[in-house]
Every structure is written in structure tokens, then in C-alpha cells.
Amino acid sequence: MNNKISVAIKYLLGVVFLFSAYSKAVGPGLIEIILIDHGLTDSREIAAALTRILIGFEFGLGILFFLPYEIKRFTLPLAALFLTVFTFYLLYTEFVLGDSQNCGCFGSTIAMSPIESAFKNAALLILVYIVHRHEKTSRKNLMVPAAALIIAVAVTFIAVPVKSADDFPFSNYTHFEGAGRADLSSGDKFVAVFNTECEHCQELAREIAGSDKDRKFASKLFTLFYSEGEVNVDSFKTLTGYDYPYRLIDADEFFDLIGSSPPRIYVIRNGVVKDILDDNFDEFIETLQK
DSSP states (O other): OOHHHHHHHHHHHHHHHHHHHHHHHTOTHHHHHHHHHTTSOSOHHHHHHHHHHHHHHHHHHHHHTTSOBSIIIIIHHHHHHHHHHHHHHHHHHHHTSOOOSOOOTTTTTSOOOHHHHHHHHHHHHHHHHHHHHHOOOOBOOTHHHHHHHHHHHHHHHHHSOOOOSTTOTTTTOOEEBTTEEOOTTSSEEEEEEEETTOHHHHHHHHHHHHHOTTOTTTTTEEEEEEOOTTOOHHHHHHHHOOOOOEEEOOHHHHHHHSSSSSOEEEEEETTEEEEEESSOOHHHHHHHHO
8 A cells, every 4th residue: 555545544543532522521411411321420510520531531542543652562552442342332322221322432513423433433443454565664662653642632631621510500401302412511502491371371472482593503502391280281382383402301300400491591601600580581682693
């Protein structure tokens, strides 16, 4: 094989690992939720720390493909081990845990099922093997790649600090009908709190459904429904045309989250509640129409 092709593949592998790290870093909450769902920890803080170690390791591994040190003896075997271990874990996720949702390998940027990601890893393992066969020269100094990995993990904890979930009122809402896993702690999100029997809630829901005709907010707007009486969620959808990811909450949760009366909309940016709308929804409706 032409040496230039082998070098190109090596750099491609580096880019893939860097992109994988970046896609997790922009929304680490998804990986944290997955770790908790899979029973690896029941603490959001521990899940956050493990997530940052994973991101830092991938970030460091991506950098190693661009450094001329111990490629054949350190970087390639480490990449192969990493991909192999996670491929087995993906298969365990699919066939033992029965979880076919987005595995989080590329965060929320590119949603992949565990099987799809396993095939992706198999393809990367083939590329690692090709580079290993044709890699000839690299400088010998194990301290450089080892130090690069440690520094990458340390920098990740600084660049993507672990946040406390104690002050975030939606930290426990990680699964929604119509969306599966959802991380409300990253990016711009909107949480509507509705009572299905409430006429004002129904009226606002109709306005939202009518204004968001292009479904631009389908991945940003989440609803917490308190349902009592004759109007259930399906009836609410039929009456209003409102169809966004939702979750049912009990009376205590509902009254903790609303003001004096429903509806209420929370405007969230990266896990911080930036605004609370209780009666003046005109600006929000205008946002939907843009």
C-alpha cells in the first residue's frame, strides 16, 4: 500500500476520535444518563466524572495519531483495545440490556444504535489493522503519549467541568415519550408544564402547534403533563394538535413547577433556567414563527 494512503488513514482515525470526543463534550449529559440507565452508577456526579474521563481519553487518543511517537507500539494497540472493549459493550447493550436507543458514541450530533456503532467500530478496527501493517517509523518515547493522555483528561475536566445537578429542577427528567433519552442540561431547551384539563394550557398548546409549522422546536420543546379527570394526554393532543415529547408527572411535581396557575414555560440554556413564562407568551410564539 502506498505510504501516503496509510498516513491518510492514520490521520482519519485521529479525526474520528477527536470528533467523537467533541460530540460528547458539547452534550455530556446524554452519556451521563446512559451510564445511569445501564446501572454503572446511580450518581449523576459519578456519571459526570466517568464521562469526562472517557471524553478526555478519546481526545488524547485522537491527538496521539498526529504525534510521531510510539504509533505502532502504543497508539494503535490502545485504539484497538478501546474499540474492541466498546464493541463488546455495545453488543451487551443491544442483546442483554435490550437498549436500542442512541448509544451516545457521537453524542447527540449523530444518533446511532448500538448495532450501527458496533459496525462503525469494526470498520475502524480494520483501518487500525491496515495502519499497523504499514506503519514503519515512529519515535520511541512512551512518556510523550502517556503524558498526552493524562493532560487531555485533565484539560477535559477544566474545559467541561462537572456541574452539580442539585439546583437544576429538571435533573430527574431524562426520558420522554416520543424522544426516549433527553438531556435537558445542554443546549437551548424549553419545558412546558401543562394540566391536560386546563383550558389555558389547551389554548397555548394550540398556538404553539399552529406557530411551529415546520417543527423546528420538535427537538427543543419538552412537556411535563399533569393529567387528571377525563382529558388524558391523547385527548389533549387531539384537541390541540400539540405533539411534542412529554412525560407524565404527579400532583406534587406539578404544583412545585407551576406558578399560581398553569401553564408555565421554562427557558433553559445549558442547564440554567434563563426565564420563566407564566402569562406573557407572545415573545415565545414569535420565536416559533421565525
